[in-house]
Structures are given as structure tokens and as C-alpha cells.
Amino acid sequence: MPKYIDTHDMGSLSPEMLKKLQNAPKDKFGVTHHDILFNKEKNKVFCVLNAPNKEAVDQHHKQAGIKCEWIQEVESTRT
Numbered sequence: 001m002p003k004y005i006d007t008h009d010m011g012s013l014s015p016e017m018l019k020k021l022q023n024a025p026k027d028k029f030g031v032t033h034h035d036i037l038f039n040k041e042k043n044k045v046f047c048v049l050n051a052p053n054k055e056a057v058d059q060h061h062k063q064a065g066i067k068c069e070w071i072q073e074v075e076s077t078r079t
Contacts, residue, residue: 003048003075004048004054005048006072007047007069029051029052029063031050031060
């Protein structure tokens with residue numbers, strides 16, 4: 001499945017919430033988290049997601065009330 005990276009503000013998301021999301025099951029858009037990186041001081045989250053397409057990543061975030069600054073398809077050296 002393709003991988004995507006996106007960034008958005010951390011907002012009200014806590015590190016604990018992000019850790020819980022890391023292991024969330026596949027959602028209705030077919031999205032799962034490969035990795036979640038964040039910088040609380042800079043108020044930024046970077047999500048690396050497994051998703052069928054860019055639109056699924058966008059819908060995944062919109063469902064949570066989050067607007068991504070950008071979404072980019074990427075390749076990973078991790079399996």
C-alpha cells in the first residue's frame with residue numbers, strides 16, 4: 001500500500017493521544033499510521049500513513065477536524 005507523509009498543527013493533540021493513535025486499526029478510509037512524529041514546542045505533527053490514496057489521507061484528517069498543510073506520497077526504507 002502507498003505511504004504518505006503530511007503535516008498539521010498539533011493543536012489539542014497530546015503526546016499520549018498520538019501514541020494511542022499510532023496503534024489504531026485501519027479506519028473507514030483504509031488508513032493506518034506507519035509513524036507519528038511531533039514537536040510540541042513548534043506545534044507540529046508529521047504523520048506517515050499507509051493509505052490507498054492522497055484523498056483517503058485528507059478524509060482521515062478531516063474526520064478528526066484537522067486540516068493538513070500538505071500531503072505527499074513517499075517511499076520508506078522501513079518495511
